[in-house]
Amino acid sequence: MAFVQNLNKKLKDVEISIPIVYGNVAFWLGKKASEYQSHKWTVYVRGATNEDLGVVIKRAVFQLHSSFNNPTRAVESPPFELSESGWGEFEIAITLYFHADVCDKPLNLYHHLKLYPEDESGSMSTKKPVVVESYDEIVFPEPSDSFLARVQNHPAVTLPRLPVGFTLPPPVPIEDTSKRKRGDTKDHPLAQWFMNFSEADELLQLAAARQQVQAHIAKLKRQISLIDGQQQQLRSTSDP
Amino acid sequence: MDAKDILGIPKTQLPTTQEKKSRPQKEPQRKPDGISREVYALTGGLAPLMPSIDVSQLKKRPPSDEKITWQWLPFTNSARKDNLQLYHWVRVVNGVPPTGDYSFAKYNKSVDVVKYTDEEYEKYLTDPMWTKEETDQLFELCERFDLRFIVIADRFPSSRTVEELKDRYYVSRAILIARAPSPTDVSGHPLVKDPYNVSQEVERKRALSMVLSQTKHQERKDAEVLAEAKRITDSRMASRAAEEPEMPVASHVGSESADRAVVLGDTVSPSSNIQLPSATVVPSTSIIADSASTLASLRMLRVYLRTYALEQMVQAASSSAGLRTIKRVEQALQELGVNLKPKVPTKAVCAEHLELRKEILTLLNLQKQ
Numbered sequence: 001m002a003f004v005q006n007l008n009k010k011l012k013d014v015e016i017s018i019p020i021v022y023g024n025v026a027f028w029l030g031k032k033a034s035e036y037q038s039h040k041w042t043v044y045v046r047g048a049t050n051e052d053l054g055v056v057i058k059r060a061v062f063q064l065h066s067s068f069n070n071p072t073r074a075v076e077s078p079p080f081e082l083s084e085s086g087w088g089e090f091e092i093a094i095t096l097y098f099h100a101d102v103c104d105k106p107l108n109l110y111h112h113l114k115l116y117p118e119d120e121s122g123s124m125s126t127k128k129p130v131v132v133e134s135y136d137e138i139v140f141p142e143p144s145d146s147f148l149a150r151v152q153n154h155p156a157v158t159l160p161r162l163p164v165g166f167t168l169p170p171p172v173p174i175e176d177t178s179k180r181k182r183g184d185t186k187d188h189p190l191a192q193w194f195m196n197f198s199e200a201d202e203l204l205q206l207a208a209a210r211q212q213v214q215a216h217i218a219k220l221k222r223q224i225s226l227i228d229g230q231q232q233q234l235r236s237t238s239d240p
Numbered sequence: 241m242d243a244k245d246i247l248g249i250p251k252t253q254l255p256t257t258q259e260k261k262s263r264p265q266k267e268p269q270r271k272p273d274g275i276s277r278e279v280y281a282l283t284g285g286l287a288p289l290m291p292s293i294d295v296s297q298l299k300k301r302p303p304s305d306e307k308i309t310w311q312w313l314p315f316t317n318s319a320r321k322d323n324l325q326l327y328h329w330v331r332v333v334n335g336v337p338p339t340g341d342y343s344f345a346k347y348n349k350s351v352d353v354v355k356y357t358d359e360e361y362e363k364y365l366t367d368p369m370w371t372k373e374e375t376d377q378l379f380e381l382c383e384r385f386d387l388r389f390i391v392i393a394d395r396f397p398s399s400r401t402v403e404e405l406k407d408r409y410y411v412s413r414a415i416l417i418a419r420a421p422s423p424t425d426v427s428g429h430p431l432v433k434d435p436y437n438v439s440q441e442v443e444r445k446r447a448l449s450m451v452l453s454q455t456k457h458q459e460r461k462d463a464e465v466l467a468e469a470k471r472i473t474d475s476r477m478a479s480r481a482a483e484e485p486e487m488p489v490a491s492h493v494g495s496e497s498a499d500r501a502v503v504l505g506d507t508v509s510p511s512s513n514i515q516l517p518s519a520t521v522v523p524s525t526s527i528i529a530d531s532a533s534t535l536a537s538l539r540m541l542r543v544y545l546r547t548y549a550l551e552q553m554v555q556a557a558s559s560s561a562g563l564r565t566i567k568r569v570e571q572a573l574q575e576l577g578v579n580l581k582p583k584v585p586t587k588a589v590c591a592e593h594l595e596l597r598k599e600i601l602t603l604l605n606l607q608k609q
Binding site: 017019098103104105107109135136137138139140141142197198199201202203205206207208209210212213214216217220221224 | 479538539541542543544545546547549572573576577578579582583584585586587588589592593595596599600602603606607609
């Protein structure tokens with residue numbers, strides 16, 4: 001578990017992860033819908049707890065279907081989202097570019113734009129949108145010192161317990177957020193539609209499943225050792 | 241209907257040219273008015289089918305002055321050691337049979353095996369591992385079998401490996417060098433130019449047999465590893481060359497295969513530089529090796545998604561399992577009410593998910609017993 005704080009300024013065994021949610025919200029335009037513009041949709045990447053991702057992400061590039069004008073849309077500041085109107089569902093490639101001290105390689109996400117409800121018989125309503133979101137976590141396995149220092153107290157970032165004896169340089173004071181446009185999505189107009197992702201349920205599910213499987217394994221192992229024992233006995237009685 | 245024409249025209253062509261003149265005059269007359277000229281030509285009417293050859297015009301072979309007869313004569317073969325006499329047909333010209341050796345005798349080639357005298361043996365060739373008799377036998381077999389060591393090894397009275405015999409044979413090299421008045425004279429000789437390295441040969445043959453006897457599974461794995469290593473080194477070159485990220489490359493950036501080997505430590509894993517007996521890897525250690533190598537390669541990425549990491553680890557854990565087993569694991573997961581891909585893939589959830597999968601695999605393996 002020992003780590004080396006070498007001149008490279010990279011830490012081992014300390015990983016930073018950013019929980020994110022990405023997906024789309026799509027509203028049917030109802031009366032105002034035309035043949036080619038039946039829905040108004042927004043595709044986005046947000047912090048899982050709606051915190052500001054701008055601390056890590058420098059810009060997000062959304063690659064739309066080639067039928068759109070200028071299909072490569074770059075968003076230079078949070079919230080990282082893009083709104084459009086259209087009629088078709090297609091795959092959107094989202095490329096995340098990070099700040100220089102975070103990572104020099106971008107990361108790709110893929111989201112299939114969903115406009116129409118799963119249930120085909122369900123009527124489309126202009127009030128209730130179709131929402132599809134995916135939860136994931138961006139992992140930086142070997143973050144640099146400066147990155148760590150900058151984000152150590154930021155709510156968007158998950159840090160593990162730091163090793164004993166490890167001291168971080170003093171945190172860089174966060175800029176006065178009132179001067180900049182808000183990057184977090186807590187009060188976002190679409191926030192009411194955002195899904196909640198809680199790991200607790202899944203953990204419970206998994207724990208229960210594991211218990212079951214472990215019980216099965218134990219039972220089988222007992223049976224096998226019984227059979228082996230019986231075989232041993234038979235063998236020893238048959239020998240002269 | 242036109243058979244007469246076909247036959248008639250060539251016939252009339254043979255004799256004199258006078259008739260040739262009259263023939264073209266005949267043709268326009270013959271042409272029927274009913275059908276067109278082209279159609280008539282199609283049926284082979286007017287034009288001859290083939291340029292006919294005037295036999296008499298062909299060049300005659302000049303009458304040769306010689307008289308050729310064929311005779312049934314005996315012959316001997318200088319390639320043979322006995323005096324067997326056989327018979328065959330011989331082309332006799334003007335009563336003189338051909339001279340010279342049997343034409344196939346020149347193909348009886350043999351190898352020049354060095355012959356040593358007893359003195360030379362005493363001086364140069366004594367060896368604790370070999371008796372003189374054995375060495376003599378070896379050389380005699382070499383000559384008999386034209387240095388075909390596989391056969392020689394088979395015929396050799398005491399069991400020696402092919403490499404040992406070859407090695408011993410190469411002592412004749414020493415004789416050549418000794419006999420030669422000066423080293424430069426003999427350096428062109430093939431025996432002297434390429435000496436025989438026993439240990440290297442043994443090693444080489446062992447490695448070759450291992451490569452040839454690899455199972456398909458091992459071959460596939462080797463190919464995968466090599467392709468992976470190549471991709472990693474290639475993308476590493478690319479990332480070195482690029483100043484800024486133009487192409488999004490989210491995965492497979494980073495180390496050479498050497499780093500992976502270092503991380504793996506003692507686990508046996510095929511690398512492109514070392515030829516290890518990878519065919520002898522036990523399945524359970526290979527799972528651990530795969531997981532460890534996956535972890536290492538993940539760590540080499542600067543950034544990755546948790547779902548991607550989970551996918552890689554799942555693949556690594558089930559790398560030794562067949563498709564059917566993987567399907568059964570997924571079935572078991574569904575029966576237990578667990579999502580095949582976690583909806584909330586946090587670090588803890590992914591870890592639990594992976595452990596669950598491994599436990600299911602263990603259970604399935606136990607059930608097979």
